[in-house]
Amino acid sequence: MRTARFFLLLLLGLILTLGQAGAVSVKNLRVWRAPDHTRLVFDLSAPLEHRLFTLTNPDRIVIDMQNGELQGALPRLDFSGPFLAGVRTGSQQRDTLRVVLDLKRPTRPRTFVLQPNQQYGHRLVIDLYDVSTFIQEQPVQPRRVKPTRKSIVIAIDAGHGGEDPGAIGRRYRTREKHIVLGIARALKKLIAAAPGMQPVMIRDGDYYVKLAKRFQKARRYEAELFVSIHADALPGGRARGTSVYALSERGATSALARIVADRENASDLIGGVRLSDKDDLLAKVLLDLSQTATISDSLQLGADVLYGLRRYAPIHTRVVQQAGFAVLKAPDVPSILIETGYISNPSEEKKLRSRSYQRKLAQGIFDGIKRYVSRSKFRAQRQQVVDNGPRVHIVQPGDTLSAIARIYGIRVDALRFANNMSTTQLKVGSRLIIP
Known part of the structure; x- marks a missing residue:
C-alpha cells in the first residue's frame, strides 16, 4: 500500500513538473508612449x-495567453498617458494567463508577435490607438500650402527609439537611441534660433x-532637407x-556602407513592425533606387556636413558613402544619414554620452547645413518653387x-507617394499634386 502511494505521489509530481516545463514565462512588460499610440511589449520565454x-x-482589453505563466510581479508602470489606467493579471483557466488592461477611454488594439533578434527574445506586442484614428484611416490629400514662406x-530624424535601442x-x-535624441x-535648438530655418x-x-x-511626417511638414x-x-x-x-542608385560604395545600411534597415524588425503594414505601393517606393537628381543633391549636402563636422569630431570616412537606406528613399528631398561616432569604442562612447560633445556634433551638422543652403543652386531651386507654387493636375x-x-x-510611384494614394483609381475632377 505504501509502495503504491509512493508511486502515485511520484507520478503526480512528474505530471506537475511536465506541466510547468511546458509553460511559457511572461518575464517582463514594457510600455512605450508615442504621439499617436501606446505600445505594450510582453517579453516571453517562448x-x-x-x-x-x-x-x-468600463472599457478594458483582455489578453488570454495559453500556457502563459507570470514570472514574478509586473513592474511598476507609468499610467499618465491617454489610454492605460491599469494592468491586472489572473487565471481564467488552469493553463491560461489572463491580462486585463483597464482603459481611460475606448481604444482600438492591434496585436502581433515578434521573433527573437539580437536585442530581445520572443515578444507579444499590443498597440493601442484612439478609435477616431482608426475610423479615419483612409487615404487623404496631403496638406499643401503655397510655399511662400521664407523659412527652410x-x-x-533621431534614429531608433522605444523598443529599438539601436x-x-x-x-x-x-x-x-538616447545619444542621437540628445x-x-x-x-533643433540651433536651427530654431537661425533666421530663415x-x-x-x-x-x-x-x-x-x-x-x-519618418519621411511621411517630414513630407507632411513640407521639409526641404532630411x-x-x-x-x-x-x-x-x-x-x-x-x-x-546618402542613398545609392546602384548599390553600396563599400562593404562598411552595406553593413551600416543593412543594420539600419533592419530597425523596423527590431522596433516591431508587422510586415502586413507595408502595402505594395510602399514596398515599391522603398525599393526604388532611381532618384538620381535627389541623390546628387544629397551627396552635396553630405559633403557640406562632413566639412562642418571635421572641426568638432574626428572623421572616419572622408567622403560621403552610399548604400540603400530605406529611410533616405525620398522622391524629391535631399536626405543624409549621419553616423556621429562609434559607440562600440569605449573612449568614443564616453564622449558621446557627454552633453557638451553632443552639442559640438550638433554644431558641426548645423554648420554643414548652413553651408549647403547658402549655395546658389539650392537657393535657385527653392526660389523657383516659391515663385511657381506646387504643380496641380x-x-x-x-x-x-x-x-x-x-x-x-x-514616375508613377512618385505621383502616388506625393498624393498618399493607396490605389491607382482616379476620380474625375480631383486634384493631384505633381511632385
Missing part, C-alpha cells in the same frame, strides 16, 4: 498562442517610428569618428496615372 478581445462598461524646413555601448551599455534636440523633429521622445512614417542621426558600432572597439551616408475623363506621369516626366 512563443505562445493568445486571444485578445475588448469589453465595455529641416526634418531631424547599438549598445561596450563599456557603459549606453543606448544609441544630438537631435541640440540641433525651421526644425521638425521626427521623434522627440523614447518611442519608435516606422521607417516609412537629416537622420545615428551612432555606429563595429566589432573590435577601435573604430572611431563620424561618417555621412485636374483629373480629366480618360486620364490614367501612367499617362499623367508621362506628361510631367515623373
Whole structure:
C-alpha cells in the first residue's frame, strides 16, 4: 500500500513538473508612449498562442495567453498617458494567463508577435490607438500650402527609439537611441534660433517610428532637407569618428556602407513592425533606387556636413558613402544619414554620452547645413518653387496615372507617394499634386 502511494505521489509530481516545463514565462512588460499610440511589449520565454478581445462598461482589453505563466510581479508602470489606467493579471483557466488592461477611454488594439533578434527574445506586442484614428484611416490629400514662406524646413530624424535601442555601448551599455535624441534636440535648438530655418523633429521622445512614417511626417511638414542621426558600432572597439551616408542608385560604395545600411534597415524588425503594414505601393517606393537628381543633391549636402563636422569630431570616412537606406528613399528631398561616432569604442562612447560633445556634433551638422543652403543652386531651386507654387493636375475623363506621369516626366510611384494614394483609381475632377 505504501509502495503504491509512493508511486502515485511520484507520478503526480512528474505530471506537475511536465506541466510547468511546458509553460511559457511572461518575464517582463514594457510600455512605450508615442504621439499617436501606446505600445505594450510582453517579453516571453517562448512563443505562445493568445486571444485578445475588448469589453465595455468600463472599457478594458483582455489578453488570454495559453500556457502563459507570470514570472514574478509586473513592474511598476507609468499610467499618465491617454489610454492605460491599469494592468491586472489572473487565471481564467488552469493553463491560461489572463491580462486585463483597464482603459481611460475606448481604444482600438492591434496585436502581433515578434521573433527573437539580437536585442530581445520572443515578444507579444499590443498597440493601442484612439478609435477616431482608426475610423479615419483612409487615404487623404496631403496638406499643401503655397510655399511662400521664407523659412527652410529641416526634418531631424533621431534614429531608433522605444523598443529599438539601436547599438549598445561596450563599456557603459549606453543606448544609441538616447545619444542621437540628445544630438537631435541640440540641433533643433540651433536651427530654431537661425533666421530663415525651421526644425521638425521626427521623434522627440523614447518611442519608435516606422521607417516609412519618418519621411511621411517630414513630407507632411513640407521639409526641404532630411537629416537622420545615428551612432555606429563595429566589432573590435577601435573604430572611431563620424561618417555621412546618402542613398545609392546602384548599390553600396563599400562593404562598411552595406553593413551600416543593412543594420539600419533592419530597425523596423527590431522596433516591431508587422510586415502586413507595408502595402505594395510602399514596398515599391522603398525599393526604388532611381532618384538620381535627389541623390546628387544629397551627396552635396553630405559633403557640406562632413566639412562642418571635421572641426568638432574626428572623421572616419572622408567622403560621403552610399548604400540603400530605406529611410533616405525620398522622391524629391535631399536626405543624409549621419553616423556621429562609434559607440562600440569605449573612449568614443564616453564622449558621446557627454552633453557638451553632443552639442559640438550638433554644431558641426548645423554648420554643414548652413553651408549647403547658402549655395546658389539650392537657393535657385527653392526660389523657383516659391515663385511657381506646387504643380496641380485636374483629373480629366480618360486620364490614367501612367499617362499623367508621362506628361510631367515623373514616375508613377512618385505621383502616388506625393498624393498618399493607396490605389491607382482616379476620380474625375480631383486634384493631384505633381511632385
